[in-house]
Amino acid sequence: METILKEFEKLQENGQLSKCQGLVDDLLDTLMKSRTQIEQGDVNNIDAYLKLLKSKVDTYTKRAKLHQKEIHGPLSRFGKSLDKSFKTNFSSAYQAPTFLKSNEEALNKAISMHFVRNGNFEVAQVFMNESGGSYVSDTTIAQFEAMFVILHSLKNNNLGPAIAWASDNRDYLKHRGSDLEFNLHKCQFVRLLLDPENSPSVVLNYARTKFGVFSDIYLSEISRLMTSLLYRHELDLSPYANLRYSPSFEEICQSFTNEYCASIGFSSDSPLYLAVTAGSAALPILAKMGSIMKLKRAEWSSLNELPVEIELPKKFQFHPIFVCPVSKEQTTDLNPPRMLVCGHIISQESLNAISRNRSNSKFKCPYCPSECTALEAKRVYFE
Amino acid sequence: MSFNPMNAVQLEEPLLRVPFETSRRTFKNAQKIMDHDFEVVSSTIGQKSKLSNANNGEEGKTRVLQEMDSLIERVQGLKRKMDVLAIEQRSNINTIGVRIGHLNEIFCGSSASKLVETNAEKSDISSKTITEGEYKDSKEVIGLSEEKNIDDEDGDNFEFGDDDLDYEDYMNTSMHLKRKKEDHEQSAKYDTFSHIRMTRLLIDHLLKTAKPLTAKALVESSNLAALVDTDILVKAHNVIAALMPPENHQPPNINALLTWCMTDAKQFLKKNRSSLEFETRLQAYIELVRQGKINEAVAYYSKWLVKWSDDGIEYYTKLKECAGLLAYSDAIVHQSRMNQGDMDIDQPEGESKDKEHLLVDIPYLELLSLERYTRLITSFLHEFYRMYGLFDTASNDDYMTSNSSPDDLTPCFQLGDSAFIKCLSTGISVLKTRSCILDNSKNEEVVYHDSMDEDDDSDFTETIESVNDEFTSHIISVPKPKSRQKRKQKLEASSLSASLLSSTFCPVCSTDLASIAKSLPFAHHVHSYVDSDSVVLPNGHIYGRGLLLKFATLMRKQAEQNAKQNRQELGMDFLGQEQELDTQKYVWDLITEEKYPESNMRVVYPS
Numbered sequence: 001m002e003t004i005l006k007e008f009e010k011l012q013e014n015g016q017l018s019k020c021q022g023l024v025d026d027l028l029d030t031l032m033k034s035r036t037q038i039e040q041g042d043v044n045n046i047d048a049y050l051k052l053l054k055s056k057v058d059t060y061t062k063r064a065k066l067h068q069k070e071i072h073g074p075l076s077r078f079g080k081s082l083d084k085s086f087k088t089n090f091s092s093a094y095q096a097p098t099f100l101k102s103n104e105e106a107l108n109k110a111i112s113m114h115f116v117r118n119g120n121f122e123v124a125q126v127f128m129n130e131s132g133g134s135y136v137s138d139t140t141i142a143q144f145e146a147m148f149v150i151l152h153s154l155k156n157n158n159l160g161p162a163i164a165w166a167s168d169n170r171d172y173l174k175h176r177g178s179d180l181e182f183n184l185h186k187c188q189f190v191r192l193l194l195d196p197e198n199s200p201s202v203v204l205n206y207a208r209t210k211f212g213v214f215s216d217i218y219l220s221e222i223s224r225l226m227t228s229l230l231y232r233h234e235l236d237l238s239p240y241a242n243l244r245y246s247p248s249f250e251e252i253c254q255s256f257t258n259e260y261c262a263s264i265g266f267s268s269d270s271p272l273y274l275a276v277t278a279g280s281a282a283l284p285i286l287a288k289m290g291s292i293m294k295l296k297r298a299e300w301s302s303l304n305e306l307p308v309e310i311e312l313p314k315k316f317q318f319h320p321i322f323v324c325p326v327s328k329e330q331t332t333d334l335n336p337p338r339m340l341v342c343g344h345i346i347s348q349e350s351l352n353a354i355s356r357n358r359s360n361s362k363f364k365c366p367y368c369p370s371e372c373t374a375l376e377a378k379r380v381y382f383e
Numbered sequence: 384m385s386f387n388p389m390n391a392v393q394l395e396e397p398l399l400r401v402p403f404e405t406s407r408r409t410f411k412n413a414q415k416i417m418d419h420d421f422e423v424v425s426s427t428i429g430q431k432s433k434l435s436n437a438n439n440g441e442e443g444k445t446r447v448l449q450e451m452d453s454l455i456e457r458v459q460g461l462k463r464k465m466d467v468l469a470i471e472q473r474s475n476i477n478t479i480g481v482r483i484g485h486l487n488e489i490f491c492g493s494s495a496s497k498l499v500e501t502n503a504e505k506s507d508i509s510s511k512t513i514t515e516g517e518y519k520d521s522k523e524v525i526g527l528s529e530e531k532n533i534d535d536e537d538g539d540n541f542e543f544g545d546d547d548l549d550y551e552d553y554m555n556t557s558m559h560l561k562r563k564k565e566d567h568e569q570s571a572k573y574d575t576f577s578h579i580r581m582t583r584l585l586i587d588h589l590l591k592t593a594k595p596l597t598a599k600a601l602v603e604s605s606n607l608a609a610l611v612d613t614d615i616l617v618k619a620h621n622v623i624a625a626l627m628p629p630e631n632h633q634p635p636n637i638n639a640l641l642t643w644c645m646t647d648a649k650q651f652l653k654k655n656r657s658s659l660e661f662e663t664r665l666q667a668y669i670e671l672v673r674q675g676k677i678n679e680a681v682a683y684y685s686k687w688l689v690k691w692s693d694d695g696i697e698y699y700t701k702l703k704e705c706a707g708l709l710a711y712s713d714a715i716v717h718q719s720r721m722n723q724g725d726m727d728i729d730q731p732e733g734e735s736k737d738k739e740h741l742l743v744d745i746p747y748l749e750l751l752s753l754e755r756y757t758r759l760i761t762s763f764l765h766e767f768y769r770m771y772g773l774f775d776t777a778s779n780d781d782y783m784t785s786n787s788s789p790d791d792l793t794p795c796f797q798l799g800d801s802a803f804i805k806c807l808s809t810g811i812s813v814l815k816t817r818s819c820i821l822d823n824s825k826n827e828e829v830v831y832h833d834s835m836d837e838d839d840d841s842d843f844t845e846t847i848e849s850v851n852d853e854f855t856s857h858i859i860s861v862p863k864p865k866s867r868q869k870r871k872q873k874l875e876a877s878s879l880s881a882s883l884l885s886s887t888f889c890p891v892c893s894t895d896l897a898s899i900a901k902s903l904p905f906a907h908h909v910h911s912y913v914d915s916d917s918v919v920l921p922n923g924h925i926y927g928r929g930l931l932l933k934f935a936t937l938m939r940k941q942a943e944q945n946a947k948q949n950r951q952e953l954g955m956d957f958l959g960q961e962q963e964l965d966t967q968k969y970v971w972d973l974i975t976e977e978k979y980p981e982s983n984m985r986v987v988y989p990s
Binding site: 001004005008011012015016017018020021024025027028031032034035038039043044046047050052053054057058060064068071072075078079082085086088103106107109110111113114120122123126127129130131174175177184216217255267268269270271272273274275276277279280281282283284285286287303305306307308309310312315316318319320321322323325328330331332333337338339342343344345366367378379380381382 | 390392393394396399400403406407409410413414416418421422424425428429431432441443444447448451452454455458459461463464466468469472475476478479480483486487490498577578580581584585589594597600601603604728770803805806807808809810811812813814816817818819825885887888889890892893895896898899902904905906907908909911912913914919923924925937940941943944947985986987988989
């Protein structure tokens with residue numbers, strides 16, 4: 001990337017056509033001047049004027065070539081820096097067999113949902129008109145519209161609508177074990193607290209009227225908030241300094257989005273976004289793999305599986321994945337995980353192999369000294 | 384898939400390649416017209432000046448002045464063209480600049496720029512008083528890491544007030560935290576970048592799938608005009624759309640393609656000795672023959688096609704065959720009229736049979752086939768991608784085979800060309816696990832699992848009997864594990880445990896993507912991804928210990944609330960109930976909500 005940046009700076013400086021423009025201006029100027037000279041000059045000196053003009057034009061032509069070279073140099077060097085930086089050949093990346101046309105409908109639906117989830121309601125509408133299907137129901141759109149209205153006022157420092165939503169859905173939030181409503185009130189309380197315009201009684205009154213319902217679960221936190229009133233004017237130096245920032249604004253917005261989406265049956269991140277992001281991180285790896293395979297003239301030997309393991313960051317781990325430590329194969333319903341008495345887990349097939357298909361004979365666990373029989377090995381389930 | 388900026392940038396070659404190729408073409412254009420006009424001026428004046436004395440005298444003067452005027456006019460024209468090109472070039476270079484800036488954003492704070500910054504930062508840390516904002520940020524980070532280390536604390540750390548960290552402790556660990564904060568910032572930057580990339584990919588995809596209105600709306604609402612190549616994609620789309628066979632089986636229109644060949648791509652095609660222009664012209668000629676316009680066809684042939692005959696034996700052969708078509712023009716016209724009613728272009732086999740039946744003796748049938756238009760689209764796209772460096776085709780053959788089943792693919796651009804589709808399908812595969820639930824309704828697979836489960840259940844009860852007492856004695860009620868299929872039922876996003884189970888958020892299981900995911904391959908794994916603090920419950924289900932404790936806290940809270948409500952309703956004694964609750968701690972299965980004493984959790988070693 002640095003080479004690209006460096007070459008670009010040079011390109012920016014020298015790649016413009018302004019010098020060539022200047023040259024054309026000069027040429028035009030010279031032509032006009034000699035025209036006047038010829039017109040006004042001696043009729044017998046025209047040849048001389050022309051010869052002079054010719055030599056001038058020739059120098060311009062030479063200069064033009066020079067200027068062009070000055071532009072061409074940085075331009076082609078920039079091109080080379082691109083060649084050098086982008087070596088990955090994506091055509092050799094593992095390609096999913098086919099992306100069927102029958103998926104188009106589902107894809108359109110997913111795209112529409114993505115727009116709606118991001119608050120791009122107009123774009124969603126245009127998309128649905130253009131592709132001729134109402135992929136997202138009006139109810140869902142209205143639900144998300146309502147969410148973005150609340151988010152919008154949250155972003156404008158107006159907690160009111162969010163608090164109203166939270167108290168309307170108090171039972172639901174309680175059932176989910178969510179702190180959202182309390183946290184919103186907490187934020188509002190801290191805001192009142194920090195505004196010197198408010199008399200202590202206003203702040204206290206807010207706490208009295210709003211915190212009552214939460215006293216059973218959040219008592220310790222409420223008492224913390226109440227004592228912070230004492231340090232109101234030097235909060236930053238007090239043990240309560242962090243009240244100002246917890247929960248943070250982003251946390252509140254995120255938590256609201258999570259709860260709202262969950263309440264209408266959606267996850268908070270657009271699945272399309274997650275998949276595409278995972279894919280764009282994986283493609284370069286697959287491409288690299290692909291070019292190595294090509295060099296070695298090997299073929300993918302995958303059975304409905306990607307050819308290489310793509311490491312997943314925590315954010316993208318949604319299901320527990322169990323790979324048998326003996327056979328290095330993922331367990332399936334046909335080859336389920338089994339737990340030995342000692343707590344080690346191996347796959348059914350490995351178990352069969354180790355116990356030599358005899359369910360009652362003892363064998364040693366491949367990972368520790370304890371012994372057990374195949375019968376004692378228990379079927380376990382990863383979530 | 385750890386984050387690596389250079390990897391992330393690899394995919395973005397077209398982002399810089401397209402404006403670069405454009406700016407190179409602008410420059411070449413300027414160079415060409417400049418060279419040409421300078422040459423004309425120089426040679427005209429040169430010729431004049433060589434004829435000594437011929438220019439002198441009044442007559443000569445008028446002639447010279449006339450010449451001069453025309454030269455001046457020419458240079459004025461050149462100046463106008465150069466002005467336009469200079470503006471074009473400026474905007475090209477600006478576009479490159481904006482895009483480099485965008486790509487460079489994800490590099491900040493990492494690898495390259497980190498090296499530069501570390502020295503400066505070292506001195507910074509000691510002297511700088513830590514601002515409140517940073518304090519808060521680091522709190523967030525602490526919060527995050529605490530959640531991960533839940534296994535060695537007990538469930539009570541969900542009480543509030545645990546963020547009462549000592550300020551000095553914080554100061555001591557500030558270096559460590561600062562680094563963490565940097566990582567945090569880096570990932571936030573990457574998130575922003577990913578969101579923008581998502582929108583860019585979508586715009587690109589929309590343009591390639593004939594949805595220009597949506598694309599336009601999205602460009603406007605996202606403010607990303609500088610990061611997408613709308614113009615050239617729209618142009619390409621128009622060319623292709625015109626080449627698609629219309630409903631009425633009329634031959635498609637090739638004018639757009641011809642214009643593209645003659646303007647935007649002229650230099651490129653010439654330089655690469657592409658046959659695209661030839662093929663296009665040939666098609667124009669064939670259409671003239673098909674319509675029976677023999678004279679026009681002959682004129683066209685001699686004007687545009689004959690000149691290719693020297694370019695190689697293939698051209699020569701094709702030209703010969705095309706000339707041969709003229710001999711059969713009557714039959715061809717007759718046949719094409721016949722076909723316009725009932726010919727099915729999608730089935731070339733049937734078509735050729737029909738022809739055999741109708742006109743046994745028309746040779747060069749292949750030239751008349753409407754299939755040629757599909758091939759024109761293919762080679763247009765090939766040249767188009769090459770011209771803008773959009774698509775690295777290792778060889779033409781590869782490209783052709785990727786379109787082998789036209790019925791499965793959308794019209795216009797092939798779906799596989801869209802980077803969006805590539806990323807999406809790869810991403811789904813990367814995330815697709817054997818535990819993903821792709822279908823809610825019963826299908827063959829689930830029924831199959833059912834029968835497996837019956838085996839499993841009997842197996843399980845058997846196992847329970849034989850397992851050593853130590854383990855079974857703690858089980859309060861020996862539950863039959865709920866059948867796999869029941870477990871497999873999609874979790875309600877609104878249920879209590881949903882927010883704790885990451886599988887609720889799996890994009891592959893989501894209704895949006897599940898049906899697309901069905902046909903795609905699974906991810907490949909040789910390492911397990913399970914909670915490091917895994918424990919097994921007596922029913923055989925494995926969860927992270929921390930997760931179970933967290934869930935237990937939630938369940939307890941709920942139970943307390945319910946109990947309190949009941950007490951209030953019944954007016955019962957407060958203390959007695961409380962004590963009863965505390966005598967034994969329980970955990971609940973996150974999915975089946977079965978209840979077990981905490982001591983029944985058993986540590987397992989999955990890996």
